[in-house]
Amino acid sequence: MPEFSVDVVFPCLNEAGALPWVLGRLPEGYRGIVVDNGSTDGSADVARAHGATVVSEARRGFGAAANAGLVAATADIVAFCDADASMDPAELPRLVDALLSNTADLVLGRRRPTGRGSWPLHARLANRALSTLIRWRAGIDLKDLGPMRAGHRERLLALGIEDRRSGYPLEMVLRASTRGWRIREIDTSYAPRVGRSKVTGTLRGTIVAINDMSRLLAEVKHS
Incomplete structure (x- = not known):
């Protein structure tokens, strides 16, 4: 077994079809924590059957689920x-190695599409615009606000992230930056998802995410 262990938080809403593959890809020494955010397709049972720890979070929202997993x-x-x-x-x-080697405090996976349909055009354009705003407003040079990421648990908890919807990933980055954290991006593959997305796969979901993140960026003070 590795000398260290990693908990991997999977916010989950009706992902029964994808969970067997996802949990089967966890490296040795990595524990899956599936946060069931109100699934109706038996996702929680599938997750347990494949060795994951399951946490229930009744409050809907990516941030609510992600935070519940971090706390657990x-x-x-x-x-x-x-x-x-x-x-x-x-x-x-590869993300965790950057933490263990002390070359970063927060590591983000920079998504690299592996095929057609991996990243819808409207979501890709929205991400590009958001990255530009993050550079302008907060002075953080990011190419992608990817949801795959890693950090040290106690330090992440100490950030005091408040958003419980789509702004959670951005607030994590903004709060980490204000504390002087070294934020690093590492390329990771991005494939077509199983099933329909609740955020980037729909125009409405993308608009909600943009609104949540725009609100956070509007609160950033110019340096």
Whole structure:
């Protein structure tokens, strides 16, 4: 077994079809924490059957689920990953290695599409615009606000992230930056997801995410 362990938080809403592959890709020494955010397709039972710890979060929202998983985690290092099979958990050690080598405090997976349909055009354009705004407003040079990421549990909890919807990933980055954290991006593969997305796969979901993140950026003070 590795000398360290990592808890991987998977916010989950009706991902029964993807969970077997996702949890089967976890590296040795990595524990899956599936946060069931109100699934009606038996996702929680599937997750348990494949060895994951299941946490229930009644409050709907990506941030609510992600935060519940962070609170439930016990490992020193916590990673976050989508549960829809668009991202490969087997790539997480490359992010974790940057933490263990002390070359970064927060590591983000920069999504690299692996095929057609991986990243809808409207979502890709929205991400590009958001990255530009993050550079202008907060002075953080990011190419992608990817949901796959890793950091040290106690330090992540100390950030005091308040958003419980789509702004959670951005607020994590903004709060980390204000504390002087070294934020690093590492390329990771991005494949077509299993099933339909609740955010980037729909125009409405993308608009909600943009509104949540725009609100956070509007609160950033110019340096």
